[in-house]
Amino acid sequence: MNTVFQQVDISHYIYLSTVLFSIGLFGVLFRRNAIVLLMCIELMLNSVNLLLTALSTYMGDAGGQLFVFFIMVVAAAEAAVGLAILVMVYRNTRNTTVNFLSNLKG
């Protein structure tokens, strides 16, 4: 007996995760607050997790789910470093939008 998740066609998962990824992508391109940018990047990573899990179940191959665990661990490490950098920037500029980041030009 199939679970509910397996009854949904694989293409739906692909569309859903592509749409989620695109939301994250456009967020990164158009938002200016660094914390929102960080959230958008997390959304992109998690949409990939969803896609990998769905594909892994669909093909009956454990590799994709293994990949998901690595992505989650690395995403946590990345968020920690990113927030630390943001705190450092905030201490110097009292601001978290990326608009002020225009000192380097040439």
Place this chain on the structure above:
Amino acid sequence: MSALLIVFAAAILVLFLGINKPESAMKWPSVILLMLAGLVALSGVDLATWLTVPESMISYSSMDRLFVALLCGIGALVIAVFDALSSKGSDRLGLMMLSLTGAVMLVGQENLVMMFLGIEVMSIPLYVLAGSDKQNIFSNEAAIKYFLLGAFSTAILLLGSAFLYGATGTLVLQSMTHKASMYAHFGVYPPMLVAGLVLLAVGLLFKVSAVPFHFWAPDVYEGSPTRSTAFMATIVKIAGFSALLRVTMAFEPMSLWYQNAVAILAILSIIVGNMMGLVQSSPKRMLAYSSIAHAGYMLLVLLLVGQAQFEADSILYLYLVAYSIASTGAFAWIEWATQRSGKMDFTMFNGLSSNRWAIVNMVIVFLSLAGIPLTAGFAGKYYLFASAFSIHPLAVGFALLGTLLSIAYYFRAFRFAFADTQESTPNAKFSWVLMLVSVAILLVGCAPMWFMP
């Protein structure tokens, strides 16, 4: 495999032993440890026979071991050639070695999971290193730009990996080759395979800063502390191009499909890198554009993949040896000139010609970047262009044109150095390692065969 373990152990050791020690105390021990790792990689001894690692995850061929030795050697060189910065702790040295661990992983990867892990282990310490000058607003800006764009490119690379996984049913590169040759045989490519390959390539091209994914590089290179910049410009390029080559080899059956795209990207990188390099007022920014142009030249190597008469990996290796030694040297000289004069633009070189030894060594480094005969840069460019010419003459034509343009901006530094200025020039000392860089450049330039496997 042993080299990877040594680099990692050394990184942890330096991080913990150096908590309260000044960087100068840990500098030479870390250089020695990295040299040791490089020698172990060169010799190919397996120190960890008790450790069994699945071949489908990570494995080092003899060529990969040469890349690992190059990574360790350049890592040691970057640490040795720059003055110790911090007197409070040597965490930056530890971070550099952790980043190097990721680069070594990336060189040996056989699997998209390992590729992702390698890229991230390499990049995350680099985000910290870019911002390691905490009070400096430029360093802050470089760190946050590098972090946001790096994480963004990783997400794109991951979506590509997921699509490739969906299209081929495996994460192992070797099995992907079978699937790709099957599709190539019938001449139809499923959209998922195409999308996955394109996204994966975009993610990797971001890391090696090829046009049109280069826009972060000048800002990040200029803002970061010079030692971190030198590390980024060399280690990331070596590991990134080795990964790109690996992916290209895995999808070699589809080479007809992507060959023109690679050539166009290479031409664009060469044109944009060299044209923008001409108009910069800061030498560090100029070197950033020069590294974009070099990425363009190295992209030509990917055209050679699958051609039986050329060994793409050894041509790439020689080019990377030449590029990374000269690039480290150039950044080190810029740092030296900045400390001497306190300036950030080209006037930092004013009156340098009075210091004989400094100017001779500096000229050798910049000549090598430009690719003048008898230097390493010429050997790398010669083998690369001569082989790529039979595959794609147009791209090589642009590469030659770009090389000519690049001579103009490398020589701009000399114009300031030899200018007759009335300014008094303090006769600052420089370390003997900087002389070693020039000697290495001449050695590779005169006997490239020794360095070409």
